[in-house]
Amino acid sequence: MADPLHNEFPPESLEAKDLQHLLHPTTNLKLHHQVGPRVHDHAAGAYLWDSRGKQYLEGMAGLWCTALGYGEEALIQAAEQQMRKLSYSQLFGGKTNEPSILLAEKLKQLVPFEAGRVFFGLSGSDANDTQLKLMWYYNNAIGRPEKKKIISRHRGYHGVTVASGSLTGLPAFHAHFDLPMPGILHTDCPFYYRGHEPGETEADFVDRVVGNLSALIEREGAETIAAFIAEPVMGAGGVIVPPDGYYEKVQAVLRRHDIMFIDDEVICGFGRTGKPFGAQTMGIEPTTMSIAKALSSAYLPISGVLIPEFMYEPLVEASGEVGNFGHGFTYSGHPVCAAVALRNLELMEERDIFGHVAVVSEPFLTRLNALSHHPLVGDTRGVGLIGALELVADKTTGAAFDAGKGVGAYCMGRCEANGLILRALGDTLAICPPLIISDAQVDELFSKLEKSLDETLAWLR
Numbered sequence: 001m002a003d004p005l006h007n008e009f010p011p012e013s014l015e016a017k018d019l020q021h022l023l024h025p026t027t028n029l030k031l032h033h034q035v036g037p038r039v040h041d042h043a044a045g046a047y048l049w050d051s052r053g054k055q056y057l058e059g060m061a062g063l064w065c066t067a068l069g070y071g072e073e074a075l076i077q078a079a080e081q082q083m084r085k086l087s088y089s090q091l092f093g094g095k096t097n098e099p100s101i102l103l104a105e106k107l108k109q110l111v112p113f114e115a116g117r118v119f120f121g122l123s124g125s126d127a128n129d130t131q132l133k134l135m136w137y138y139n140n141a142i143g144r145p146e147k148k149k150i151i152s153r154h155r156g157y158h159g160v161t162v163a164s165g166s167l168t169g170l171p172a173f174h175a176h177f178d179l180p181m182p183g184i185l186h187t188d189c190p191f192y193y194r195g196h197e198p199g200e201t202e203a204d205f206v207d208r209v210v211g212n213l214s215a216l217i218e219r220e221g222a223e224t225i226a227a228f229i230a231e232p233v234m235g236a237g238g239v240i241v242p243p244d245g246y247y248e249k250v251q252a253v254l255r256r257h258d259i260m261f262i263d264d265e266v267i268c269g270f271g272r273t274g275k276p277f278g279a280q281t282m283g284i285e286p287t288t289m290s291i292a293k294a295l296s297s298a299y300l301p302i303s304g305v306l307i308p309e310f311m312y313e314p315l316v317e318a319s320g321e322v323g324n325f326g327h328g329f330t331y332s333g334h335p336v337c338a339a340v341a342l343r344n345l346e347l348m349e350e351r352d353i354f355g356h357v358a359v360v361s362e363p364f365l366t367r368l369n370a371l372s373h374h375p376l377v378g379d380t381r382g383v384g385l386i387g388a389l390e391l392v393a394d395k396t397t398g399a400a401f402d403a404g405k406g407v408g409a410y411c412m413g414r415c416e417a418n419g420l421i422l423r424a425l426g427d428t429l430a431i432c433p434p435l436i437i438s439d440a441q442v443d444e445l446f447s448k449l450e451k452s453l454d455e456t457l458a459w460l461r
Contacts, residue, residue: 116309125159155237232278
């Protein structure tokens with residue numbers, strides 16, 4: 001990559017101060033000190049500029065989150081107006097505020113299941129942490145103290161708190177953190193390209209991995225398992241779209257064993273997969289749901305957990321016995337965050353963002369799948385406006401590159417040099433543009449990506 005080493009940065013530069021003062025999340029810290037940071041300076045619409053004036057097409061919607069793009073004036077105004085009216089209000093002890101009430105009401109109207117109550121937090125991590133705690137609290141309250149285990153999936157991503165980080169099924173998020181904690185189980189990732197056995201059809205693959213899930217439940221004891229958690233389309237694990245029939249058969253197993261389905265919509269929710277929620281795209285009937293990211297288009301941090309009324313009623317009784325429902329955050333239902341999220345959802349409706357995604361996703365997926373012919377690409381996959389390329393050493397066998405070669409990281413660097421922001425997940429290139437992307441910008445995205453693939457191929461040769 002063309003970035004200078006950190007020791008070449010002037011001492012008073014932002015880059016030098018970053019290297020001196022910040023501990024970066026989800027970063028190769030050793031490499032960061034060799035290469036140095038890229039300072040983001042300003043952004044508008046689907047574009048972002050760094051502190052050197054270089055323009056980038058935003059191909060990752062930030063971290064899967066800037067649905068309406070950057071600099072949306074209506075959201076800026078919503079934040080300003082609410083700050084002037086009521087800059088902070090808690091929800092503790094029965095206090096409340098108008099934006100939180102109206103946002104909860106709106107969300108119950110939008111989600112594709114009978115939600116009874118909405119709990120607000122600040123991130124997808126704390127939402128899934130809350131999910132786990134609610135499952136424990138609920139089962140204690142109804143007299144099932146043994147029904148506590150949660151089943152997640154290998155390569156799933158559900159956050160980084162102690163609980164949500166345990167639900168995450170990616171080794172880098174467990175190493176040195178002593179995770180996962182007890183009571184968290186992991187089952188097969190529904191990734192046919194990398195997970196199928198020789199000669200195995202997609203239908204056979206689904207039967208095998210769902211059979212493994214069923215065997216896990218029987219081995220552990222269904223009476224000890226509270227819930228199964230899944231992203232409709234797996235994001236940070238490699239943008240994995242499960243084969244047809246997978247969720248139908250998973251849900252049949254869960255219903256047979258009285259196990260709830262936690263639908264993690266943190267990435268998929270609010271139009272990303274071509275429908276309002278990933279559950280609708282993938283045929284999931286959630287028991288509960290986690291939301292964040294596009295809920296506010298990332299203008300301010302906010303998350304939510306939606307639960308059915310039958311789960312809420314025992315919480316009421318149990319909290320009465322204890323004297324308190326002892327869970328919540330200082331910023332739960334922050335009025336400014338809630339006001340921005342509410343206006344964000346209104347804008348999505350006013351501008352028919354979901355309809356736009358349904359239209360623009362056609363050229364997006366066409367251009368994505370056309371790259372399957374590139375010598376470096378072993379697999380393309382996607383739905384709506386989320387997709388990925390799997391870079392391979394051998395297209396015929398699907399053999400992967402040696403991880404130490406850093407092919408995905410190199411290609412991501414070429415994308416950046418060509419003015420395109422994507423994310424390398426190992427040797428998988430993830431693509432997740434703002435939902436407002438135009439047809440012309442889709443062409444720009446894939447033209448820059450194809451150029452970067454060609455440059456990576458030349459480098460390898």
